[in-house]
Amino acid sequence: MNARMLGAALLLVVAGITVTATLAWRQWTRAPILEAEQQLHAQQFLAVLPEQRYDNQPLSQPLPLPGEQPAHSHISAAYRATLGAVPTAVVLLTQVQGYGGPIRLVIAISADGRLIGTQVIEHQESPGLGGRISDTQVNWLGQFANRGLDDHWALKRDQGDFDQLAGATVTSRAVITAQQEALVYFDQHRTLLLGSPAHE
Secondary structure (H helix, E strand, O other), rough: OOOOHHHHHHHHHHHHHHHHHHHHHHHHHHHHHHHHHHHHHHHHHHHHHHHHOOOOOHHHHOOOOOOOOOOEEEEEEEEEEEEEOOEEEEEEEEEOOOOOOEEEEEEEEEEEOOOOEEEHHHHHOOOEEEEHHHHOOOHHHHHHOOOOOOOOOOOOHHOEEEEOOOOOHHHHHHHHHHHHHHHHHHHOOOHHHHHHOOOO
């Protein structure tokens, strides 16, 4: 065997070992990466739900989505939170069209039909304007906590109860609409979403 053939054979062996090692490393790290992604996903989704309100793992069993979709938003997932086997809340994943594109929200609603909290998990709104919907320092979403269907779900400039995010009228209206529609959806399908009559 000449030197050129020996070099080529050696190169093939090294390449084979490298590919095998890469595949083995990918397989070995796949489970921890998936677990980390699932934990991040859970943290994002459950950040709207205070830990003292549940002792189950709400995201482990998605609920079937009953009924028709709301007029202006799209609810893509629902999860039930329980405490001592008693339903305490429902977490809805919804999407609404904002100024710059779709806005994805996680909305937690208590068993008595009041909004616990809302979090933006994805948006394409303009930085410094509509993009501030996810800014925790601005905390624009905080004004919706503990609100229900008996509130006036519109901006104050539209004779509603809520302040607008400065410079972001379209974004503000879209998020208000998504939250109101989530509350209506919950109210219409309360028994199915909670799995039993609401405990007030």
